[in-house]
Each structure stands twice: as C-alpha cells, then as structure tokens.
Amino acid sequence: MKLKQSFLIALTLIIIALTSWELYWRSQGKYPNLNDDKALWAMHRANVETASKDDVIIFGSSRAYFDIQIDEWEKATGKKPIQLASPGSSPLPSFHDLVNNTSFNGTVILGVTPGLFFSTTYPGADPWSRIQTKVDHFYNRTYADRSNFWLSIPLQTNLVLMSADEELWSDDIDLKSLLRRVKIGDRTGNPQMPPFYSFGDVRLDRNMSMTKRTVQDTAFANSIIKVWSYLGKSAPPPDKKSTMAFFLEDLKKFKERNGKLILLRCPSSGGNRMGENMVFPRVDFWDDLVEQSDVPSYHFEDYDQLKDLTCPEESHLSKEDAEYFTRELAKIIIEDGIIINSKTK
Amino acid sequence: MLFNSLSFVVFLVIVLALYYSKLFNWTNKKRMLLLASYLFYAMWNPPLILLLWISTVVDWSAGKRLAIEENQRKRKLWLLLSMSINLGFLAFFKYGDFLLENFVSIANSIGLNFEAKPMGILLPMGISFYTFQTMSYTIDMYHKKTERARTFLDFALYVTFFPQLVAGPIVRAKELITQFYEPKTATTNQFLWGLFLLTLGLFQKVVMADSLLADTSDTVFDSGQLIHGIDAWVGTLAFSGQIFFDFAGYSTCAIGIALMLGIILPDNFRYPYASLGFSDLWKRWHITLSSWLRDYLYIPLGGNRHGITRMYVALMVTMLLGGLWHGAAWTFVVWGGLHGTYLILERLQRKHLPFEITKWNGIFLAFITFSCVNITWTFFRAPDFPKAWNMIKSMFYMQTDGVKILETFDIIKVCTVVGILFLCHWLMRNTSVKEVAQKTSPVFLGIVWAIMIFILCIAQGSGEQFIYFQF
Structure with a gap:
C-alpha cells in the first residue's frame, strides 16, 4: 500500500475542504462564537464554591441573562456578578441547588419570567430539565470533560465550523443540524416549531448580548417572535401552587442563613407582554410572589426609566438597552441600600 | 477519556511524541x-x-x-x-x-x-x-x-x-504481554494504517452512530407511547446500526492506536451483519468476548464432550451469562437467552434439516439472521420489559393503533444507512478493510480518507460516550 501518498492526498484535500467550508459560512454572515453550553455554565457554577458574602449571583431565564450586562454591573457595583441564568429554564432548580448544596449567603438576583418561573416542578418538563442537566453536569463532570471544554474554547472562538450548540439552533452548521433541516412530508402530523435561530452572543464570562442582526433585521426578529408565540400556545397551564411552595421553602432556608434575595422582572413588549399579562396577571402572580417572599423586588413597569424599553423580539433587550437597563437597575438597587458599591464602601 | 474528544487528541499526540522520542529506552517507554x-x-x-x-x-x-x-x-x-x-x-x-x-x-x-x-x-x-x-x-x-x-x-x-x-x-x-518484551516501533506504513483505522473508527462512532442513527433509536426506545409498526422496526434498525458502529468504531480506534505504537491487537468484528446463522454471528461479533466465553465458560461447562443435552445446557448457560455480562438487568438475560435459543435451533436444523449454503441462498440466509438479531436488540436496548414487549408487538403488527413518531426523512435516513451497512457486510464478509485498501488506488484511498475526516470535522459530535463503556 502506498499509504504515504494516500495520506498526503488526504491532508491536502482536507485542508482545502475545511478552508472552503469555513470561508463559505463566513461569507454567509456567520462568525465564530462560543457555545452557551452546560460546560460553560458549570465553570461559573464552580465559582459559587469560593464566593463570599459580597458576591452577587444571577439566576433566572434568558431575560436575566440578556438584560443584565456583566461589565455594566461591575462598573456600577465594583464587583463582577456570577451569571448562572439559563435560557428556557425555571430558576427554581439552580436556586434549590444553591440553597441546599452550598453555604453561599451573599446576594442572589432572581429573574422572574412568569411563563418559566411558574411553569412546573415536574423534573421531566423542559423548563426544569434544561437547567437540572446543567446542575447535574457541574457535579458529574470529569477531568476529561473539563479539559475538553478548555481545549474547545480556542476552536470555538476562532472557527465558524465549530457550531454544534446544545441548544440545537436552526442555523447551526454541524452535520446533525444540517440534516435536521431536511423535511419530507408531515408523517407524524405533530405541530412543527418555527425555525429558531440563535440571537445572542455569549462570552467566556457568560455575558450574553443580543446580536446586531436581531436588532437591525425585522424579519429575523419576527422569526424569533413566532417561536415565542408557538411556545406560549403549546405551554401547559401554570402550576403556581407547586412552584411557589417549592421556591418559598428554599427562600426560607436562604434567609435563615442571612442570604439576600432580590426578585427581578425584566422587560417584555408587544404581543408577548400582552400574552403574559393575560395568562399571568401581575396581581395574581408577581404581586403575590413578592408579598409571600417578602424580599426586595423590582418590576420594570414600576420605574419610569425602565418601563418604556422595547424588546426587538418582544422578550429580550438589545445590547445597548441591556447596558442601560443594567446601569439603571444597579443605581436603583444601590440607592435602596440593598447592595453597596464595593469600590466606594 | 474518550477517543472522540479533544483531550484524547492532545493526549495521543503527547504519548506518540514521547514514545518515538529518543529520551527513553524501551523499559522507560513502557513505564x-x-x-x-x-x-x-x-x-x-x-x-x-x-x-x-x-x-x-x-x-x-x-x-x-x-x-x-x-x-x-x-x-x-x-x-x-x-x-x-x-x-x-x-x-x-x-x-x-x-x-x-x-x-x-x-x-x-x-x-x-x-x-x-x-x-x-x-x-x-x-x-x-x-x-x-x-x-x-x-x-x-x-x-x-x-x-x-x-x-x-x-x-x-x-x-x-x-x-x-x-x-x-x-x-x-x-x-x-509477549509483544512488550521487545522494543516496538511502527513502520511508516503501520503508523499510517493505524491512523487510517483511527479515522475510520471515529467516523463510525461520531458520524454513523451518533449523528445518523442515535437520535432515531433514542426517540423510539425512549417513547412512552405505543408506537406504529414501521416506527418500531426503524427504531430497532437504527439501534442495530448504532450499536455496531459504536462498538466496532471503538475497536477499530483501539486497534489503530495500538498499531501506531507498533502493537498488534486482534480483530473484534468481521462484518457480523452478513453472518450465515448464529454460530457464524458469534465468530464475527465481539469476537474476543465470544472466544473468552467459549474458552473459559462453555468448554469448562462441558462443551460438546458430554452429549447433546449437556451441550445445549452449556450453550444456554453461556449465552445467559454472556447476556448478563452486558448489563445488570433481566432484559440482557433475555437477550442472551434468545441468542442461546437461536444457537440451539440452528444446531437442531443442521442435524435434522441440513442444506447447502450457496451464493444464491446465502444473502437470503444472512438477511434472515440479521432480522432475528434485530429482534434480540429490542430487549438489549429497551429500558424494561413492558417497553420491549410493546416494541415486539408493534413490530409484528399486533399493535395496530400505534402512534407515528418518526418523520419520513428519519425513516429514509435509517433505512438507507442500515441497508448500505448490510450490503457492505455482505460484500466484505470474506475480505477485510486492509485487503480492500490494498487493491484500491492510493489516490482513491486518499480521497476516501479526506472525505471521512471532513465529515468528522463537520459532525463534531458532543462527546457521546461509547455504549459499551457502561458494560
């Protein structure tokens, strides 16, 4: 066998093929981006183990993730928060993990997206299992998992072709995602979710910001809105009783060890907000939660500087607005004396 | 550490660099x-x-x-x-x-x-x-x-x-052990062939098993519903392909990596889905386990030395324990029991209804064997007996009101991949990858190698564990 010859031919072809593949996707507007996966979440969850009383941890769903910009928060408070919010997830499992498996007694900002916070406590349901998978990964990750993650960072941040996100975005370009786009007929007759494209860029410090395309391209933003509409219509009715009871029990334990919790309702707009107001009337859900929790709480509607912010895809703020929202929110919380600016204390 | 991970790539490069450096003598290389x-x-x-x-x-x-x-x-x-x-x-x-x-x-x-x-x-x-x-x-x-x-x-x-x-x-x-007594280095051809086998093994695992078949198999076997017969068959076929590509992929990687170090490991798979009967299957599937069970269980239990009844008992006990070796669940025991039954029936057929295998009836016999193997995989993959039984009922249309859970493309994808797999096994059953590669032009082999690496790179995979790691 002339394997040397075969090897050199393979090497040459593979360099040409991969370069062409990379250039093609870049020409289609794609750029290298970090995957927002469980390995990244677990890396930040590990920081909780050494966090002090002065630290702030953010839990919640994608709104707390997109709308609190880490750099702005750090500028305003002097301390970088630990961002543990997770898209499409209930914050209850991760807060439960914090309360029951750590001794952290600093400050927690807990984002309340009504459709997810009040969704369920059933472990198999999507809002629960999505974040529980991340929590489990933190405990179960092996040294090999950790080194795989670290080795993948330079590849993910420099190559477009490294795009196999565990979120399974419709515009991922790995083999499985490309095959998922092929549709022939409708054999199952199941309702089909509209294409769901990635609309955020995450950094290694888990700062998430909305992509420029989502802000500038209305058709693209509308494609995301269609997904919210689909998810809203297909969601089961809220389970306020169980979710509240679960949360309040953990909150009680957290308060007993002098932990500080802040409830936060981030902005939503358009049809999405109308839908939320219908299914989760403020007085029945948010106000009741605040009353029973008896903790500082911030609803964007209550502040003149926040209430008119508009979300390009009806659920999350653009990067610029998120920076503004973070600055203003930090200012309000500091003014209320809930947290202090560690640079000026 | 998984072969299909970035850590392993770095690990292997360092090990190979140290192994082929002049820093160590043979004893230190072994250390x-x-x-x-x-x-x-x-x-x-x-x-x-x-x-x-x-x-x-x-x-x-x-x-x-x-x-x-x-x-x-x-x-x-x-x-x-x-x-x-x-x-x-x-x-x-x-x-x-x-x-x-x-x-x-x-x-x-x-x-x-x-x-x-x-x-x-x-x-x-x-x-x-x-x-x-x-x-x-x-x-x-x-x-x-x-x-x-x-x-x-x-x-x-x-x-x-x-x-x-x-x-x-x-x-x-x-x-x-005897290979460790004398210094070993791979020749350039051995090293490159080892690298080719590593590529082939990873391609089988990451592309064929994880990217093309695993999702369909998981959808069917994890479904809590009573499913349609076509979905049950396609899910079982998908698992059939997945487990072959997963395990044969691992073995191919292992053989390739060892060869890059100049160490030769035995074959573990020889195109098992083209087996002509079940004795033939166990000479082709997980060969090193079957020969272990034969030498250390079947023969000590009496083998064929103490009459027919004792032989059938030894055969059945070996297969039942072989099933249990795969996992701590009764479903694995049933899987082993089915294989034991097939082996006994085959021996009875050979004794009472012998017939000659020709090239004309061979592929038909291989297909029958493959179909029977698929039935056993249902018990191997199903999480419990109710699910396995539901699958069997759906597969044989005793369950006509099953739900359709697979899309048309998934069915086409699985049938195409598993169909090609079966035909490849049939065509390759009396040869080997090496023999085929030797007859292939270096340019064509290089192109095939490049295609496999390219698809591997775009498949990426999320580092799914090999199925047999849990056994």
Whole structure:
C-alpha cells in the first residue's frame, strides 16, 4: 500500500475542504462564537464554591441573562456578578441547588419570567430539565470533560465550523443540524416549531448580548417572535401552587442563613407582554410572589426609566438597552441600600 | 477519556511524541505508556484506579505463585483468590443494586416485608473488560497454557494498556504481554494504517452512530407511547446500526492506536451483519468476548464432550451469562437467552434439516439472521420489559393503533444507512478493510480518507460516550 501518498492526498484535500467550508459560512454572515453550553455554565457554577458574602449571583431565564450586562454591573457595583441564568429554564432548580448544596449567603438576583418561573416542578418538563442537566453536569463532570471544554474554547472562538450548540439552533452548521433541516412530508402530523435561530452572543464570562442582526433585521426578529408565540400556545397551564411552595421553602432556608434575595422582572413588549399579562396577571402572580417572599423586588413597569424599553423580539433587550437597563437597575438597587458599591464602601 | 474528544487528541499526540522520542529506552517507554494509561483512566474518575491496581497486584501475585506452585490444592486456591477478587469487584460494582433489587423482590414475594434503598454504586468504566482480561491470565496460568509475565511492568501494562482498557478487545496474555518484551516501533506504513483505522473508527462512532442513527433509536426506545409498526422496526434498525458502529468504531480506534505504537491487537468484528446463522454471528461479533466465553465458560461447562443435552445446557448457560455480562438487568438475560435459543435451533436444523449454503441462498440466509438479531436488540436496548414487549408487538403488527413518531426523512435516513451497512457486510464478509485498501488506488484511498475526516470535522459530535463503556 502506498499509504504515504494516500495520506498526503488526504491532508491536502482536507485542508482545502475545511478552508472552503469555513470561508463559505463566513461569507454567509456567520462568525465564530462560543457555545452557551452546560460546560460553560458549570465553570461559573464552580465559582459559587469560593464566593463570599459580597458576591452577587444571577439566576433566572434568558431575560436575566440578556438584560443584565456583566461589565455594566461591575462598573456600577465594583464587583463582577456570577451569571448562572439559563435560557428556557425555571430558576427554581439552580436556586434549590444553591440553597441546599452550598453555604453561599451573599446576594442572589432572581429573574422572574412568569411563563418559566411558574411553569412546573415536574423534573421531566423542559423548563426544569434544561437547567437540572446543567446542575447535574457541574457535579458529574470529569477531568476529561473539563479539559475538553478548555481545549474547545480556542476552536470555538476562532472557527465558524465549530457550531454544534446544545441548544440545537436552526442555523447551526454541524452535520446533525444540517440534516435536521431536511423535511419530507408531515408523517407524524405533530405541530412543527418555527425555525429558531440563535440571537445572542455569549462570552467566556457568560455575558450574553443580543446580536446586531436581531436588532437591525425585522424579519429575523419576527422569526424569533413566532417561536415565542408557538411556545406560549403549546405551554401547559401554570402550576403556581407547586412552584411557589417549592421556591418559598428554599427562600426560607436562604434567609435563615442571612442570604439576600432580590426578585427581578425584566422587560417584555408587544404581543408577548400582552400574552403574559393575560395568562399571568401581575396581581395574581408577581404581586403575590413578592408579598409571600417578602424580599426586595423590582418590576420594570414600576420605574419610569425602565418601563418604556422595547424588546426587538418582544422578550429580550438589545445590547445597548441591556447596558442601560443594567446601569439603571444597579443605581436603583444601590440607592435602596440593598447592595453597596464595593469600590466606594 | 474518550477517543472522540479533544483531550484524547492532545493526549495521543503527547504519548506518540514521547514514545518515538529518543529520551527513553524501551523499559522507560513502557513505564511512560503505563503512566499514560493510568492518566487516561484517571481523567474519568481518579479513585477508581485503585480497583485496577488491586486487580493488577492480585493477578500478578497469583500468576507468580501459579508459575512455581506444584501442589494442586494450593494452585486451586490461588486461582480462586484471583477469581474471587475479580468477580467480587464485578458482583459489587456492577451487580450490587441488581442483586439487592432481586433479593428484595424475592423476600417480598414470600411474605417477608423487606425494604432496601438502592446502593447507588458507581460503575467503574470498563470493569467488565479488564477483569475478564486479567482473569484469562490467571486461568491460563492455572492450566499452564501461558507463561508467567516476565516483569510486573509488562503485566501491569497488559492490564492497563490504554487503547483497549475500557472496551476491549479483550486480549489474552500470550497475545499481548509477549509483544512488550521487545522494543516496538511502527513502520511508516503501520503508523499510517493505524491512523487510517483511527479515522475510520471515529467516523463510525461520531458520524454513523451518533449523528445518523442515535437520535432515531433514542426517540423510539425512549417513547412512552405505543408506537406504529414501521416506527418500531426503524427504531430497532437504527439501534442495530448504532450499536455496531459504536462498538466496532471503538475497536477499530483501539486497534489503530495500538498499531501506531507498533502493537498488534486482534480483530473484534468481521462484518457480523452478513453472518450465515448464529454460530457464524458469534465468530464475527465481539469476537474476543465470544472466544473468552467459549474458552473459559462453555468448554469448562462441558462443551460438546458430554452429549447433546449437556451441550445445549452449556450453550444456554453461556449465552445467559454472556447476556448478563452486558448489563445488570433481566432484559440482557433475555437477550442472551434468545441468542442461546437461536444457537440451539440452528444446531437442531443442521442435524435434522441440513442444506447447502450457496451464493444464491446465502444473502437470503444472512438477511434472515440479521432480522432475528434485530429482534434480540429490542430487549438489549429497551429500558424494561413492558417497553420491549410493546416494541415486539408493534413490530409484528399486533399493535395496530400505534402512534407515528418518526418523520419520513428519519425513516429514509435509517433505512438507507442500515441497508448500505448490510450490503457492505455482505460484500466484505470474506475480505477485510486492509485487503480492500490494498487493491484500491492510493489516490482513491486518499480521497476516501479526506472525505471521512471532513465529515468528522463537520459532525463534531458532543462527546457521546461509547455504549459499551457502561458494560
């Protein structure tokens, strides 16, 4: 066998093929981006183990993730928060993990997206299992998992072709995602979710910001809105009783060890907000939660500087607005004396 | 550490660089390989290296004594010590919860109100493989079929050699230890062929098993619904392809990596889905396990030396235990039992209804064998008996009101991949990848190699574990 010859031919072809593949996707507007996966979440969850009383941890769903910009928060408070919010997830499992498996007694900002916070406590349901998978990964990750993650960072941040996100975005370009786009007929007759494209860029410090395309391209933003509409219509009715009871029990334990919790309702707009107001009337859900929790709480509607912010895809703020929202929110919380600016204390 | 991970790529490059550097003599190269093998295992769970060490020390000591001890009673005791430690590890770590669960069921069925919480024991990766491998050494030493390993280093490396540590091939001492006695380096052709096999193995695992088949198989077997017959068949076919590509992929990687170091490992798969009957299947599927079970279980149980009834009993016991080796659940025992039944029926057919296999009826026979194998996979993959039974009912249309859960494209994809797999096995059944590669032009081979690497790169995979790691 002339394997040397075969090897050199393979090497040459593979360099040409991969370069062409990379250039093609870049020409289609794609750029290298970090995957927002469980390995990244677990890396930040590990920081909780050494966090002090002065630290702030953010839990919640994608709104707390997109709308609190880490750099702005750090500028305003002097301390970088630990961002543990997770898209499409209930914050209850991760807060439960914090309360029951750590001794952290600093400050927690807990984002309340009504459709997810009040969704369920059933472990198999999507809002629960999505974040529980991340929590489990933190405990179960092996040294090999950790080194795989670290080795993948330079590849993910420099190559477009490294795009196999565990979120399974419709515009991922790995083999499985490309095959998922092929549709022939409708054999199952199941309702089909509209294409769901990635609309955020995450950094290694888990700062998430909305992509420029989502802000500038209305058709693209509308494609995301269609997904919210689909998810809203297909969601089961809220389970306020169980979710509240679960949360309040953990909150009680957290308060007993002098932990500080802040409830936060981030902005939503358009049809999405109308839908939320219908299914989760403020007085029945948010106000009741605040009353029973008896903790500082911030609803964007209550502040003149926040209430008119508009979300390009009806659920999350653009990067610029998120920076503004973070600055203003930090200012309000500091003014209320809930947290202090560690640079000026 | 998984072969299909970035950590392994870095690990392998460093090991190869050290192995082929002029820094070490042969003994130090072996020490380096041993340390690398421990690191390879520790990257998963460091404390469980202790089990490997205990197994190594016990079997080395037993082997040492068996080499010089002439007293038959003492020889037996040394063998028993080795087997008790290895089988004890297996019993505790792999079957602990299973045994407890069955004990509780039996106790309750006879009216003793007994409750016990599952122990939640972590299954050490590859324990079924390395315990069987080390036991083969002491059993062979007992029967004076192999020589004692020359040094502890050679023996420790035999137990721990990283390419085949966690999922085989299960190598006999005389096949591997002797290769460690003299310095080994791969020729350029061997090294490149090893690299080609590594590529092929990864392609089988990452592209064929994980990217093309796993989702369909998971959708069907994880569904709580009573599904349509077509969906049940397609899900079973998908698993059939997935488990072949997953396990054969691992073995191909292991053989390739060892070859890059100049070490030769035995074949573990020879196109099993083109088997003509079940005796043929077990000479082609997981060959090193089947030959282990034949030599250390079937033959000691009497084999075919004590009449037909005893032979059938030995065959059935071997297959039932072979099933249990795969997993601590009764579904695996049923899987083994079905294979045992097939083997017995085949022997009865050969005795009472013999016929000649020609090239015309061969493919039909291979297809029948493949179809029967698919039925057994249902029990192997299903999480429990109700699911397995529902699948069987759906597959044979006793369940006509099943739900359609697969889209048309998934069905086409699975049927195409598994159809090509079956035909490839049929066409390759009397040859090997190497023979085919030798007849292929270097340019075409280079193109095929490049295509595999390219698809591997775009498939990426999310580092799914090999199915056989859990066994």
